[in-house]
Amino acid sequence: xxxxxxxxxxxxxxxxxxxxxxxxxxxxxxxxxxxxxxxxxxxxxxxxxxxxxxxxxxxxxxxxxxxxxxxxxxxxxxxxxxxx
Amino acid sequence: xxxxxxxxxxxxxxxxxxxxxxxxxxxxxxxxxxxxxxxxxxxxxxxxxxxxxxxxxxxxxxxxxxxxxxxxxxxxxxxxxxxxxxxxxxxxxxxxxxxxxxxxxxxxxxxxxxxxxxxxxxxxxxxxxxxxxxxxxxxxxxxxxxxxxxxxxxxxxxxxxxxxxxxxxxxxxxxxxxxxxxxxxxxxxxxxxxxxxxxxxxxxxxxxxxxxxxxxxxxxxxxxxxxxxxxxxxxxxxxxxxxxxxxxxxxxxxxxxxxxxxxxxxxxxxxxxxxxxxxxxxxxxxxxxxxxxxxxxxxxxxxxxxxxxxxxxxxxxxxxxxxxxxxxxxxxxxxxxxxxxxxxxxxxxxxxxxxxxxxxxxxxxxxxxxxxxxxxxxxxxxxxxxxxxxxxxxxxxxxxxxxxxxxxxxxxxxxxxxxxxxxxxxxxxxxxxxxxxxxxxxxxxxxxxxxxxxxxxxxxxxxxxxxxxxxxxxxxxxxxxxxxxxxxxxxxxxxxxxxxxxxxxxxxxxxxxxxxxxxxxxxxxxxxxxxxxxxxxxxxxxxxxxxxxxxxxxxxxxxxxxxxxxxxxxxxxxxxxxxxxxxxxxxxxxxxxxxxxxxxxx
Numbered sequence: 110x111x112x113x114x115x116x117x118x119x120x121x122x123x124x125x126x127x128x129x130x131x132x133x134x135x136x137x138x139x140x141x142x143x144x145x146x147x148x149x150x151x152x153x154x155x156x157x158x159x160x161x162x163x164x165x166x167x168x169x170x171x172x173x174x175x176x177x178x179x180x181x182x183x184x185x186x187x188x189x190x191x192x193x
Numbered sequence: 194x195x196x197x198x199x200x201x202x203x204x205x206x207x208x209x210x211x212x213x214x215x216x217x218x219x220x221x222x223x224x225x226x227x228x229x230x231x232x233x234x235x236x237x238x239x240x241x242x243x244x245x246x247x248x249x250x251x252x253x254x255x256x257x258x259x260x261x262x263x264x265x266x267x268x269x270x271x272x273x274x275x276x277x278x279x280x281x282x283x284x285x286x287x288x289x290x291x292x293x294x295x296x297x298x299x300x301x302x303x304x305x306x307x308x309x310x311x312x313x314x315x316x317x318x319x320x321x322x323x324x325x326x327x328x329x330x331x332x333x334x335x336x337x338x339x340x341x342x343x344x345x346x347x348x349x350x351x352x353x354x355x356x357x358x359x360x361x362x363x364x365x366x367x368x369x370x371x372x373x374x375x376x377x378x379x380x381x382x383x384x385x386x387x388x389x390x391x392x393x394x395x396x397x398x399x400x401x402x403x404x405x406x407x408x409x410x411x412x413x414x415x416x417x418x419x420x421x422x423x424x425x426x427x428x429x430x431x432x433x434x435x436x437x438x439x440x441x442x443x444x445x446x447x448x449x450x451x452x453x454x455x456x457x458x459x460x461x462x463x464x465x466x467x468x469x470x471x472x473x474x475x476x477x478x479x480x481x482x483x484x485x486x487x488x489x490x491x492x493x494x495x496x497x498x499x500x501x502x503x504x505x506x507x508x509x510x511x512x513x514x515x516x517x518x519x520x521x522x523x524x525x526x527x528x529x530x531x532x533x534x535x536x537x538x539x540x541x542x543x544x545x546x547x548x549x550x551x552x553x554x555x556x557x558x559x560x561x562x563x564x565x566x567x568x569x570x571x572x573x574x575x576x577x578x579x580x581x582x583x584x585x586x587x588x589x590x591x592x593x594x595x596x597x598x599x600x601x602x603x604x605x606x607x608x609x610x611x612x613x614x615x616x617x618x619x620x621x622x623x624x625x626x627x628x629x630x631x632x633x634x635x636x637x638x639x640x641x642x643x644x645x646x647x648x649x650x651x652x653x654x655x656x657x658x659x660x661x662x663x664x665x666x667x668x669x670x671x672x673x674x675x676x677x678x679x680x681x682x683x684x685x686x687x688x689x690x691x692x693x694x695x696x697x698x699x700x701x702x703x704x705x706x707x708x709x710x711x712x713x714x715x716x717x718x719x720x721x722x723x724x725x726x727x728x729x730x731x732x733x734x735x736x737x738x739x740x741x742x743x744x745x746x747x748x749x750x751x752x753x754x755x756x757x758x759x760x761x762x763x764x765x766x767x768x769x770x771x772x773x774x775x776x777x778x779x780x781x782x783x784x785x786x787x788x789x790x791x792x793x794x795x
Contacts, residue, residue, distance in 0.1 A: 118783055125282050132278045136271045141442050144264070148432065153404035154413025159431045162267030163259075163490035164400060167274045167483050174281045174476035181286075181472060190784040192467050 117188040124180050128173050136166040196596045200339055203600035204607060207377050211358075211370045211611075235470045239477025241368045242461040244375035246273075246478065247485055248324075248613030249331020252378060253606050254670035257584030259493035260500075263428065265435030266493060268445045269670060270486050272677075274479060275445070276452020281475035284453055285462040287692045289471035290781075290788045294463060295620075296456040296684060297628040303691040304699040305775055310632060312706050314624045316683035317456045319710065320676050321617050321624075322658060324455070326725065327672035328355075328614045329662030334582045335606040337537040344538055345663060352659040355614045356652060367615050368464060374608040379484055381605020385589040385598050386488050389495045392592060399491035407510070418498050421508055424515045425501070426558030426567065430494065437743050444674075447750030451677025454685030457613075457620035468785035496588045503528060503591055504553045504577070516570040521550040530590035539580035540587075546573035553577040614655075621654050622647035664727050674747040675717055682709035682753025690761060692783070695776045697761065700768040705761030713753035720746040 139147060144158030152160050185191035194202075251273070259266030291299055296317060301310025329348055332355065337347030383399070390402030394414055406413050418430045427433075435441045452458065461478075462471045498509060505520045507513030513520050524542060534540035542551060548571070556575040558564060586606055589599045626647035631638050638646070683706050690697040690705075720738060723729040732738055739745050744752065781787070 114780065114784070121783070128278070128282060132275065136275050136445065137442060140267060140271055141438060141445065145432070153401075154406060154415055155404040156415070156431050159264050159267070159415070160404070162264060163270055164403075164487055166271050167487055170274050170278050171476065171479050171483050173278050174472075174479055177278075177282055178469070178472040178476055182469060185469075185785055190786045192469060192785050192788055 113188055117184065117190060120184050120188070121181070124177065124184065128177050132170065132173060135161060135169045140166050194596065196599060197341070199596045200600040200603050203597065204339065204604045207604040207608060210373055210377075211608075214370045214373055215358075215367075217369075235465055235474035236477050237372060238368070238461060238465050238470075238474045239479075240375045240481050241371040242458065242474065242478035243481035243485075244371035244378065244608070244612040245367075245461060245616040246458060246482060246613070247375075247378065247609055248673065249328050249335070249606065249610035250670040250673035251485065251489075252382060252609035253331045253334060253585050254327075254582045254673075255585075256489045256492040256496065256588075257581035258670050259490055260497045260584050261581050262435055263422075263430040263433040265433055265441060267490070268435055268441050268448065269674075270490065272445045272448025273452060274483060274486055276449040277475055277479040277482070279449055279453040280458065280462075281472055281479075283689055284459060284692070285471045285475050286468045286785065287782050288459060288688070289462050289465065290468050290783075290785060292463075292789050294460075295623050295628055296459055296688065297624055298632075300684075300687055300691065300702070301628070301632070303775065303778065304687075304697075304702045305772065306699040306703070307633060309687075309699050309703050309706075310628055312703055313684065313687065314628050316679070316706055316710050317624045318621060319714070320455065320680040320683070321457065321621050322654060323679060323725075324457075324673055324676035325614060325617050325621075325654065325658035326661045327670070327676065328610050328617070329658050330672060331582065331606070332610040332614070333662060334537070334539065334580075335586065335603065335610060337539070338534065338583070338586055339603045339607070341533075341536055343536075347537075348659055348662050351610070352655055355611060355618070356655050358611060358615060367612075367619060371612045371616075374612040375481060377601075378605040378608045378612075379481070381601045381608070382485050382492075382585075383488055385592070385594055385602060386492050386495075388594050388598065389499065389588070389592045390491060393495055393498060399488050399495075403491040403494055409510075414498065415494065417509065418494055421501055421515070422497070424508075424563075425553070426555035426560060426563045430497070436739070436745060436748075439742060440739075440744050440748055443744055443751045444748030447678045447681050447748050447754075448674060449681075450685045450754055451679075451681035451750050454680040454683070454688065455677065456624070456680070456684065457616045459688075460620055460623075461616075468788045492585060492588060496584050496591065499588070499591045500579070500584075501553070504551055516566055518548065518550065518570070521552055523550050525549065527551065528591075528593075530587055533590070534583055534587055537583075539583045541578045543576055543578075545576050546571055551577050553579075618651045618654060622650045625650035661725050664725075671747055675721070678713055678717065678747060678750025678753065679710065681750035682713040682757055686754050686757040686761065690758070692779065695779045696765065696770050698765055698768055698771045701761040701763075701765030704764040705757040708760040709753045709757030712756050713749055716741065716749045716753075717746045 140162035144162060147158035148156035150157040255269050288299060293299055297310045297313035300313040301307060332351030333344050333348035336350045337344045386399040387397050390399040391397050393407060394402040394405040395408050396402040396405045407417055415431050422430050435444060465471050465474050502509040504522055505515055507520055508515045531540060552572045554575055586602060589602055626643050630646045631643050687702045687706050719731050719735045
């Protein structure tokens with residue numbers, strides 16, 4: 110792989126890592142591991158841990174994919190590997 | 194118009210619509226049959242993916258399971274949506290760039306080995322077949338209620354319809370039919386939820402209703418539900434986990450990586466025109482899926498509330514004493530919907546204490562205080578068995594909604610089951626006809642012969658799945674979860690390493706897939722019987738149920754995937770690295786530029 114190809118792949122992996130951290134924190138973190146703790150806080154009639162497990166994590170997943178698609182498009186153009 | 198006529202009418206109309214679309218968009222070539230000619234936009238593809246994805250398990254079964262499990266049911270919600278993040282980030286765009294018809298083809302080319310491709314076909318068949326068993330279970334439930342027949346007859350009717358339907362259209366027909374099916378199923382799911390949310394909380398948006406107060410009180414729905422289920426000996430609704438926290442963690446992870454590894458979902462990303470469209474399409478698919486998935490927990494909690502409200506009318510709204518005899522309804526005065534479901538055998542009443550009233554509670558409760566109260570009230574065991582798979586279909590009837598809503602739900606349930614079964618059959622048929630028959634046995638087969646082989650494969654798998662669906666290894670959603678575990682442990686790691694590791698070689702990948710698949714099947718079959726045949730389980734051999742750190746067989750896929758990764762890396766270290774041109778192939782898959790139309794050449 111040439112220099113720019115390597116840099117492109119590194120940028121891609123960097124973006125993936127950031128997004129996967131958020132993905133992990135909202136579902137496995139807030140929805141499972143720390144759910145009991147968060148249940149002490151209420152969001153309307155929802156205990157917060159329960160809300161993350163049955164509502165919140167899903168909204169955040171949707172946002173994550175669109176953020177990814179947008180940022181990835183920017184990286185593609187920056188390294189000039191985007192589709193015509 | 195009476196209920197049965199309305200159901201026939203609505204279901205009949207929806208079927209006419211699908212058939213009309215299938216005829217209009219008939220597939221002419223193998224490319225149109227497998228990948229719809231590769232020209233579907235991201236939003237339309239997202240919608241079709243959502244319909245393909247949301248099966249009988251999501252539509253019919255999931256909310257019922259959440260209703261029984263409470264908070265722990267969230268693992269289905271997080272697992273089956275979180276997997277799309279993995280799919281969008283790790284697989285979809287790269288596989289689209291690779292540009293072939295099927296998953297085994299990618300594995301065969303990337304690992305420069307016919308054997309690797311054949312092993313992938315094996316993994317794909319096991320996962321997809323298990324998945325279809327779950328669908329047939331759901332189809333049986335829907336048809337039995339809809340035709341007023343037994344569950345078995347329902348499955349036979351379902352087999353016939355799914356077969357006719359899938360053989361007909363191929364991917365092109367299926368894609369456009371699935372768009373129509375999505376529309377039907379999403380209305381069928383959300384409209385009753387809106388009605389019920391209005392009834393219980395006064396808030397028309399179910400996602401908000403679930404977090405609101407009950408009508409005419411200052412207690413929130415969830416808080417009330419927590420207290421009434423505890424009164425009946427169940428675990429508290431908002432905090433009961435699925436087994437241990439570890440089990441819930443692993444279960445969720447299995448569903449997520451299984452989602453990303455399921456071939457019939459991955460295939461959908463071969464139908465879009467570009468790499469960028471593949472990324473966006475995953476996002477749109479998840480938007481359309483999330484509309485149903487964020488409604489499901491509201492349906493679950495509200496159905497539970499309404500069920501208890503039906504059986505003990507004063508308890509939910511007027512704080513009546515649940516243990517007083519007059520709180521429980523008399524069996525002779527039960528509502529009509531219970532009579533209708535009794536015909537299917539999925540709802541059963543047995544008057545254990547002979548008082549003519551229905552006692553519905555958790556007779557396996559370990560809570561001494563509750564056991565004392567139940568005994569003092571003269572309860573001799575739970576008298577009403579409600580199959581979790583009927584909750585969603587019965588939900589509008591329980592809430593006494595108008596007939597057309599009930600009919601719409603029947604049509605939606607069938608749409609969900611049919612669209613997914615069709616997508617799965619397509620994945621199976623392409624694996625057999627394209628990767629096995631054309632790829633291995635008879636490379637010179639004509640396009641027509643290949644299509645015929647595919648259709649025969651579909652017929653075979655549907656008969657097998659129907660047979661196993663008669664004695665399902667669990668509820669629809671539970672069985673489907675097993676399929677995810679199998680996909681997670683076998684295909685996902687191989688595909689992912691194929692993209693993210695340039696050095697992974699064929700020996701590593703093949704050993705990994707076989708190890709992951711074998712260990713997962715070994716654990717699953719120990720609980721559910723060899724090939725899911727009743728009576729062939731061998732639990733003593735592994736030391737009792739859930740013996741591996743309390744992990745249930747449905748949750749085992751993540752463990753299998755770890756085994757797959759580890760075995761692959763170890764074997765890879767001791768064998769020679771892949772040839773130069775394969776490493777270049779991986780580099781080219783990583784960059785979007787130069788993505789071509791998908792084709793099937795080997």
